[in-house]
Amino acid sequence: MASDFQAGNTPPPEDGGPSVWLVFKGNKILVDPDNRPPRASGPGELGLELDATHYLGLWQGRPAYTARAPEEAPEPEGLAWHGLYGLFLGWPQDLFGLGARAKQILAWEQGNAFCGACGAAMDEVAEERARRCPACDYLAYPRISPAVIMAVQKDDKLLLARSPRFPAGRMSVLAGFVEAGETLEECVAREIREEVGVEVTDITYFGSQPWPFPDSLMIGFICQWAGGEIEIDGREIVEADWYGPDDLPAIPPSSTIARGLINQVLGVEKLPKGTPWNPEKHKLRAPDER
Ligand SMILES: [Zn+2]
Secondary structure: OOOOEEEOOOOOOOOOOOEEEEEEEOOEEEEOOOOOOOEEOOHHHHOOOOEEEEEEEEEOOEEEEEEEOOOOOOOOOOOEEEEHHHHHHHOOHHHHHHHHHHHHHHHHHHHOOEOOOOOOEOEEOOOOOOEEOOOOOOEEOOOOEEEEEEEEEEOOEEEEEEOOOOOOOEOEOEEEEOOOOOOHHHHHHHHHHHHHOOEEEEEEEEEEEEEOOOOEEEEEEEEEEEEOOOOOOOOOOOEEEEEOOOOOOEOOOOOOHHHHHHHHHOOOOOOOOOOOOOHHHHOOOOHHHO
């Protein structure tokens, strides 16, 4: 199946038809009654005054734009401002990717209004997605922060842990940001060692997921326990243990790569070796959803 989205930097000529609008107001996005980005000829038809409009590419053959609405913007008739997190996770993967791109471009634009090197006001570069300082030529591209997310397997069990940010009872696989100069595999081993004190081996790539909260790319791995007893750091992790398929606590929803890793390791849904994870293709289901 062809992708619904084709990225681009230059809008096609105006043809009088509608465009797709990903309009953000703080941590909310404008949606139609189907919880999808609305289609409109422009901000006027949406009844909004918008800042920072950026062309994203073609969505289902129509131009797609992202823009920011002021904090006091009203709710246009028939549309609603919806919180991002739950909404994004319910969207099909292509639309999730478009939403992630839109949100990250707006955050990048806002964070690079002024040059990080000399402080002058930055200009938009026409031919690529970049901002340039007219005084010192410093270039800023949208920043992506790579993070690893990994399932540690020990026999038929899986290590799940709770970050202090999770509600009580909710557990997930471990994750952490990649540091400068580190390979992904080194990062996986270091994060696991630091957070729960165990050593791992056989670190194998699983798949990836953009994670626009605020600007990460989650890179998933499965690895095998090689030694050590669980010893939590008490700071990033407040609870951790080995779990099997029959004694799972509350875990992240099916559209997350965290859940994809859990399902794969516990055999809820095994992907053929070498098949990258894709939440659309694999229709991952929770044990309680089967
Ligand atoms: Zn500068």
